[in-house]
Amino acid sequence: MAKKRIAFLCVHNSCRSQIAEALGRHLAGDRFDFYSAGTETRPRINQDAVRLMKQLYGIDMEKSQYSKTIDQIPTPDLIISMGCDVGCPYIGRAFDDNWQLPDPTGQSDQVFLDVIRRIHRRIETLVNTPQA
DSSP states (O other): OOOEEEEEOSSSSSSSSHHHHHHHHHHHHEEEEEEBBBOOOOSSSOOOOOOOOOOOHHHOOHHOOOBBBBGGGGGSSEEEEEEOOOOOOSSOOOSSSSSSOOOOTSSHHHHHHHHHHHHHHHHHHHHHHTOO
């Protein structure tokens, strides 16, 4: 049986969606395939996110992840918007969920840590619900 594909989307695919992809793989990569994408890309993943994910989880996001657009990932079964505070990406259909997370870019480590913790909790809930 093929694993369900879950994609996390935001406009730039450089911070929140990248964190969600990394945490998804870390927490439930044996049960689901996780991806992140955006409608635009950035040259590199947010360096505060990279640093804090290394500190908290030992995950080097730059090792296996990069900023990409939705047409560069397999068609997902479930698409989750990270939040539309910087503009909501248009993907041709409605999102399955919108986590409404604030973009921590340019904010303090405390703001980043709060967003990372919220993503962690949301992924745990997502992967432990029957419809996932």
